[in-house]
Amino acid sequence: MSLLSVQGVRKAFGANVVLDDLSLEVEPGECVVLIGASGSGKSTLLRCVNLLEVVDDGVIELEGQDITDPRVDADATRARMGIVFQAYNLFPHLSVLDNITLAPVRVHRLPRVEAKSRAMAMLERVGLQDRAAARPDELSGGQQQRVAIARALVNEPTLMLLDEVTSALDPELVGEVLDLLTALRSDGMTMIVSTHEMGFARQVADAVCFLDGGRIVERGTAAEVLGNPRQQRTRTFLSRITTGLPGTVQDR
Amino acid sequence: MADVWTPSPRQRERDAYRRDRTRRSGLAAAASTLVLGGAVVLALTTSPGWPRVQHTFFSPEKAWSSLPAVAQGLWLNVRIMLVCAVLIAVLGMLLAVMRTLRGPIFFPLRLFSAAYTDLFRGLPLLLVLLLLGIGVPALRLQGVPKDAVFWGGTALVLSYSAYVAEVLRAGIESVHPSQRAAARSLGLSHAQSLRFVVLPQAVRRVLPPLMNDLVSLQKDSGLIAVLGVIDAIRAAQIETATDFNYTPYVVAGILFVCLTIPMVRVTDWFARKQGFHGAGGIV
Numbered sequence A: 001m002s003l004l005s006v007q008g009v010r011k012a013f014g015a016n017v018v019l020d021d022l023s024l025e026v027e028p029g030e031c032v033v034l035i036g037a038s039g040s041g042k043s044t045l046l047r048c049v050n051l052l053e054v055v056d057d058g059v060i061e062l063e064g065q066d067i068t069d070p071r072v073d074a075d076a077t078r079a080r081m082g083i084v085f086q087a088y089n090l091f092p093h094l095s096v097l098d099n100i101t102l103a104p105v106r107v108h109r110l111p112r113v114e115a116k117s118r119a120m121a122m123l124e125r126v127g128l129q130d131r132a133a134a135r136p137d138e139l140s141g142g143q144q145q146r147v148a149i150a151r152a153l154v155n156e157p158t159l160m161l162l163d164e165v166t167s168a169l170d171p172e173l174v175g176e177v178l179d180l181l182t183a184l185r186s187d188g189m190t191m192i193v194s195t196h197e198m199g200f201a202r203q204v205a206d207a208v209c210f211l212d213g214g215r216i217v218e219r220g221t222a223a224e225v226l227g228n229p230r231q232q233r234t235r236t237f238l239s240r241i242t243t244g245l246p247g248t249v250q251d252r
Numbered sequence B: 001m002a003d004v005w006t007p008s009p010r011q012r013e014r015d016a017y018r019r020d021r022t023r024r025s026g027l028a029a030a031a032s033t034l035v036l037g038g039a040v041v042l043a044l045t046t047s048p049g050w051p052r053v054q055h056t057f058f059s060p061e062k063a064w065s066s067l068p069a070v071a072q073g074l075w076l077n078v079r080i081m082l083v084c085a086v087l088i089a090v091l092g093m094l095l096a097v098m099r100t101l102r103g104p105i106f107f108p109l110r111l112f113s114a115a116y117t118d119l120f121r122g123l124p125l126l127l128v129l130l131l132l133g134i135g136v137p138a139l140r141l142q143g144v145p146k147d148a149v150f151w152g153g154t155a156l157v158l159s160y161s162a163y164v165a166e167v168l169r170a171g172i173e174s175v176h177p178s179q180r181a182a183a184r185s186l187g188l189s190h191a192q193s194l195r196f197v198v199l200p201q202a203v204r205r206v207l208p209p210l211m212n213d214l215v216s217l218q219k220d221s222g223l224i225a226v227l228g229v230i231d232a233i234r235a236a237q238i239e240t241a242t243d244f245n246y247t248p249y250v251v252a253g254i255l256f257v258c259l260t261i262p263m264v265r266v267t268d269w270f271a272r273k274q275g276f277h278g279a280g281g282i283v
Ligand SMILES: Nc1ncnc2c1ncn2[C@@H]1O[C@H](COP(=O)(O)OP(=O)(O)OP(=O)(O)O)[C@@H](O)[C@H]1O
Pocket: A013, A016, A018, A036, A037, A038, A039, A040, A041, A042, A043, A044, A045, A086, A164
């Protein structure tokens, strides 16, 4: 059974239909990478899965449970997932450590000591153990992004949603985050990652999905979709980014 | 392509469920209000002292006969409030902006603003009213107005602008520094960043507390009655003096509340229209 099953989801903002009858299956332990033009709805899809947006139609099932049903407890459902936002969304009034321990203490009711030790372990994992007392304002973009990832990971989610986690990072830091995600994947974490970095997609993806016109136009392994796309639209998109942004497509 | 979508049966079922739940919570709210309201009314009207209470506070004839005088007094309150509110907004904004100026040459302005707010927030309004409204005219200075409404209004403006300035300053300081940085990076001057980027966000954020001050101002405009001005409260007092029937006070109270409620609703509506949902929204 799929861990996440998105079936015929539609989401419109006014007259702007962003997701149109979109379907997507994610198996346990799979890392699915979403690619597509800016504005194609990658963030919107991730926000719908996290129930931050109410879908107009269709079903999203997490571990077989229809989470788009208005009767389900949205908070409890969200607590089973972790999401890392494109713009980090760290809480500016809390220290790095408090950002990470907020949910473990308040939602998962962990004793503060244990939450703290887990948070420190997580910070060590993302290489920021010495910045635990800092405020988000005092961190670089890449450091903030890693804190955001740690904040999501510390709750041991069954599904991680990562929205362009590398878009603000320099190539070296992209490498760090990439290593982190690769390690996560080998731990068996299920992930959906949206990105503009094709090299990144090649390295971590079990499956690459190309989003266009509100649907997943093409799905396959990175080699298939990026190396030998079947659809004309995918080819156009890939050729545009190859010529437009030469640096992003090279293999690492 | 956009127009051909029709909701699936499952979606229609969900929509129906949501509508049903909205309706049910509406019904539950109405029912609990009715039951509670009914219980309160019943408890009041069946209690032994009720006829006397009703006669002294809720006498329809007395209410009707005192209404013109009280309403006329209220009209004065409203005018005072409107004029003062505008002046307070201007003065409060000026003080708040003064307080946020950076740089050593502005130190006197900052100091003045800080001292002003400290002073007028500390002084009881009644004291300021008496000092200005009774003290100043008693000096019989040449060219200084003697009008009690003028001095009462001045006292209100002086006191309230100190509160409003502090609320606005809190709003200004709550706007994240990155907003100012972004504005400055576009070439906007300090004043322009303040005017076009910081203040609009700040004012929206502090609209509810500002509204509080406005409502409170409306009520405190009644305090100028101590200077002998006949506003709604004083008019009601005069009406009660003849027969010790206190219904005119109730009339004045109801009129004040009736003024406040639409004012608060209008601001709420305005804030929403501006696209300000605060931490609301679906999550
Ligand atoms: N809250 C909203 N209200 C109205 N329209 C929205 C809202 N959020 C997103 N949109 C619109 O939905 C479309 C998809 O946006 P989305 O953020 O999902 O794109 P994206 O694929 O993540 O793009 P990018 O790669 O630039 O991050 C855009 O056209 C955007 O204007």
